[in-house]
Amino acid sequence: MEKFGLPLPLDTPTRVSVARHPVHPMLVTFPIAFFLGALACDGAFLWTADGFWARCALWLVGAGLVMGTLAGLAGTVELLAVEGIRRRAASWNHFVVAVLLLAVQAINWLHRLQGVEEAVIPFGMFLSVLGASLVAVAGWLGGKLVFEHQVGVGGHGKD
16 A cells, blocks of 8 residues: 555556647646636626626636536546556545536536626625635645656656
8 A cells, every 4th residue: 555655657658648748737727727717807807897807707617617627538537547546545636626626617607607797796706716726726636646646747658
């Protein structure tokens, strides 16, 4: 059991990659930016009362859901297909928080469809803050996988 606290060997394969680069870390930057941008747009709407910002937040949450789903699919394949990743508690913690994030943002998006400007206060803003908090937790856990366990680092095929 102690070996699962050690970094993965450099020859650990990746199952979803482009030119030996894991796809999941490439895709997660988009939902992170979109979900945090939606929170910023909610703040701008509160500050200016300009409906543009509320509409912008709706689109950002929707785009974040699409890209988050794609990133989640790539990450799930890696989680289930690579034993060294699958056997680490940090991997499952990251997975659970990421799924919770997508669920919260799906509720956020559906809520905003009912009335874009009316949805911001208070429930939309609450969901955006909760989503940003979940982004932080999922990001911290993902960073733990990369920096402590070296998931997705090196050894993804030899030249």
